[in-house]
Amino acid sequence: MPGTGGKSTGTQRILLPETLPEGRPVLRLADAVSTVRAVVNGTEAGVKVMGPWEFDLTGLLKPEENELRLEICNTLSNHYRSIPTRYRGEAPSGLLDSAELVFLK
Numbered sequence: 001m002p003g004t005g006g007k008s009t010g011t012q013r014i015l016l017p018e019t020l021p022e023g024r025p026v027l028r029l030a031d032a033v034s035t036v037r038a039v040v041n042g043t044e045a046g047v048k049v050m051g052p053w054e055f056d057l058t059g060l061l062k063p064e065e066n067e068l069r070l071e072i073c074n075t076l077s078n079h080y081r082s083i084p085t086r087y088r089g090e091a092p093s094g095l096l097d098s099a100e101l102v103f104l105k
Contacts, residue, residue: 041060
């Protein structure tokens, strides 16, 4: 989801077995340069403004179908490059790599 600015929302349906795996469920994002909000089944799992990009999903997942929504609020990096300022930010920005759901023992 790299972008030039603003907010991007992605929704993914996750199917889990009837018996959830043992361990603490954690959503890991490999890399991001932005602000990320994670919502699972309509409940906020957290907001991160810097790494590590991990969200604890304990108590938010249910057997079978789940909805995961990531809201990515991009930095102002590209805007800062178009005006005289000392604030440059990082480019690229946004969600830069994969996400995975793991169960930590």
